[in-house]
């Protein structure tokens with residue numbers, strides 16, 4: 001499929017062929033230690049290379065967490081750049097987890113960094129924060145569209161602290177989280193097989209039936225594994241929208257390393273469990 005096909009179409013194809021799973025690449029210092037690596041640039045490089053080599057041809061989506069690379073400065077960014085290129089070359093989709101959000105004119109620069117096809121860190125999608133107002137994301141929405149990329153907008157996050165912002169109710173009676181979902185539904189209207197503008201909705205949140213999750217776009221669902229949610233929880237949390245869920249597992253897979261076979265088995269097990277849960281829904 002052409003790299004300039006819309007992200008939503010490329011994502012649907014990837015999940016259908018490789019299985020519905022996003023593996024997060026989060027090189028925590030504690031994971032480097034558990035793998036017998038130092039918490040330095042060589043450790044970061046070895047860890048990242050091992051994950052890419054083990055999983056790039058197997059898993060549908062990867063979500064490198066930028067902070068774990070940024071903390072090593074420019075050499076960390078170089079490791080991230082290489083990983084993004086290698087994952088994409090092997091047919092994986094990359095969601096850059098950088099959670100960017102700023103006034104529109106600055107947002108345009110963040111968008112150029114991650115969503116312009118000629119940028120060194122071009123990624124298939126980017127996580128963004130809408131809490132300077134959804135409209136502030138417009139430059140990213142536009143550039144993503146031009147480049148066949150997508151966004152994942154923080155709507156209902158997996159952490160308990162998120163509720164004080166996301167469940168706050170506006171004058172019109174809708175919560176902030178529901179309002180973000182509404183913006184995304186409008187963005188994705190008419191797109192097939194689904195739109196390119198996704199929401200981040202935690203798998204840890206329990207029954208979400210009071211929210212309209214039918215945004216005709218992907219729902220990135222972190223929280224499986226280390227944060228306590230399981231693939232079997234997904235139908236209860238997401239209801240009919242479960243078919244658009246992209247479940248993310250980071251530590252739950254990464255802790256199986258450094259052995260490549262063990263990493264592949266862990267990812268395959270999560271993908272199978274998700275498939276079974278979704279098919280039964």
Ligand SMILES: O=C(O)c1cc(=O)[nH]c(=O)n1[C@@H]1O[C@H](COP(=O)(O)O)[C@@H](O)[C@H]1O
Nearest residue numbers: 065127157158159200222226227249250251
């Ligand atoms: O946007 C995200 O990826 C994200 C949103 C959210 O609500 N909760 C959440 O955990 N995440 C990210 O998802 C990953 C979860 O990692 P594990 O808990 O190790 O599976 C981390 O990279 C978090 O930054």
